[in-house]
Amino acid sequence: MSVGILIPVLLVLAALGFVLGKRQALALSDSQKTKLHSLPGYYGQTVALFTAVPALFLLGAWLILQPMAIESRIGGMIPDSVIPEGGARSLVMSDVRRIAGGLDAVLALGGMGEDELVRIGENLSTVRSRLAEVGVALVGDVPPVVFEAARAYRQDVKTGNMAMSVVVLVLAVALGLWAYRRIQPDMRARNVTESFVKSLLIAASMVAVLTTLGIVGSLVFETISFFKIYPASEFFFSTVWNPQFRGGSELGILPLLWGTLYVSLIALLVAVPIGLMIAIYLAEYASKTVRSLAKPAIEMLAGIPTIVYGLFALITVGPFLRDWLAQPLGLGTSSSSVLTAGLVMGIMIIPFVSSLSDDIINAVPQALRDGSYGLGATQSETIKQVVLPAALPGIVGAVLLAASRAIGETMIVVLGAGAAAKLDLNPFEAMTTVTVKIVSQLTGDTEFASPETLVAFALGLTLFVFTLGLNVLALYIVRKYREQYE
Structure with missing residues (x-):
């Protein structure tokens, strides 16, 4: 499931949690003949927040860490012998990502089957021609190991996205049910909602501070590297x-x-x-x-x-x-x-x-x-x-x-x-x-x-x-x- 679909699904689950939480609070109040501590909407907001917010944080962290982990693993598959003289491993990884995207397009258009993709080393010329058909032009002689790395990269991304979707949805549903089951007439739901809003405002105010620190930090570290090469007095x-x-x-x-x-x-x-x-x-x-x-x-x-x-x-x-x-x-x-x-x-x-x-x-x-x-x-x-x-x-x-x-x-x-x-x-x-x-x-x-x-x-x-x-x-x-x- 892509991120563009996963986020709307989480929002729908949060909206559903809001409706169910509000109804549950009203039902408990009527059945127990007890006055609610907070307005009914606060109970619904509590369920919605527990459904969406942790799942969205996990989704954001996953999207940051997954590419780093995949590139670290795939980078280890590429031997130093295939890196061009005077080039960098990052350039080869760029080719890997581009070819992986082309393989996705080839499979989507039916130009190759999944079984052919597994035996990529046996039909290298076919792979090249199919990639050219979807607009992925390969300059020079690309080693077979790069094609294998691209196939592994594509598979890791596919597996990671599937695992991300499952884990995020399970977390959203589990926390939503947990918040739903905690609803009681004496529950301080308003305090929970207002604490979340306060935390959101603090996080928003920290954006400018952290951005400034990031800018200054990047400038300082690179400036130190410069002054190790060139004298500060002359500068x-x-x-x-x-x-x-x-x-x-x-x-x-x-x-x-x-x-x-x-x-x-x-x-x-x-x-x-x-x-x-x-x-x-x-x-x-x-x-x-x-x-x-x-x-x-x-x-x-x-x-x-x-x-x-x-x-x-x-x-x-x-x-x-x-x-x-x-x-x-x-x-x-x-x-x-x-x-x-x-x-x-x-x-x-x-x-x-x-x-x-x-x-x-x-x-x-x-x-x-x-x-x-x-x-x-x-x-x-x-x-x-x-x-x-x-x-x-x-x-x-x-x-x-x-x-x-x-x-x-x-x-x-x-x-x-x-x-x-x-x-x-x-x-x-x-x-x-x-x-x-x-x-x-x-x-x-x-x-x-x-x-x-x-x-x-x-x-x-x-x-x-x-x-x-x-x-x-x-x-x-x-x-x-x-x-x-x-």
Whole structure:
């Protein structure tokens, strides 16, 4: 039974358990003339939860562990002699999985019988032709042992899926019956249901924490591997970025950090003043009609794909800045520049500042405004001296979100600023950022264990620590001003 069928069956069993549990609770209450501790629905929910939840957890664990166990067993069947020189066992296992899938298709179409599949070594040419008919093209001479491994892989998967279906269904039915038999009028069914909901909420809250730990862990371990190959002092203090895939690489992060900060600074210089003024106008001056039209129109900027912004920077903004500013001033001749990427990125993140700041300003209590007006302050003075200071912590958060968005942007930088890693103050020169180099270092045919590939993880970890430092600084500023206005 496939997973796509097994899950609906479990849900049907849970629904059936809910109905039967609710009926049993009502029947016991009527027969024993006793008041139920909980509402009847809670008893049904208890049976449904015991029917579905443990079975679904077992199903998830089985789906994770079964492929690992099967690949470990099948991998032991493949001798080292059939692994191509310079290749990896994982590549052979990929062929095994592909051929196993093709054998399933052949059997489903009736191209071979199960008995022929057992004697796969005796009719190798037939197997090849049948696989070709179902679209599995085999490149080169595939050894017979690989075909045997594919047959064994297919059989193990088939057996494992059958065992999984039986065990999961038996567990669901057994626990469902056990929960059903435990139903009594004095049973605290509501407590059981609410404990489950509480556990579900805790698990949901842990997803973000565990994801963050997983990301940091993967970055840290690969970064340690990188620093075992390449000196950390040269990585953090060298001003040259020149990865040579045949040796002699210079992998200094300073040019990349400079490009990241330069582009992000220009973007924030564009987005923060404009976005904040938009937010003040919409929250304090605009009529309801203007606000209902202007705010959605501005927020549409956040929905435009970044590749479209990149093309806009490449085709329109870059040539305009080159022809009307850079060349007349003698500052550059390239359409790719830091200023191009920064301006376009600033336009992109305006909604992050304006929309969040608008909501935060609207959340400031009207009593603060009324008190200011009562003391004789004008509207502009009230906004400057009362509303903005009260909303400052939230505005700082909006600016931080915009800064994080700018620091992590890749496509606009690739198309608008180029890929040159260098230290320069000229905003009309092409530069690049950390994120662009992470992408470029992880693409291509370089070995994963080489420093040119592992450096991407060191770049990612450095960017993570840098962003974390900005957040800590922002929290300090927010707390300082929040104490002042509380």
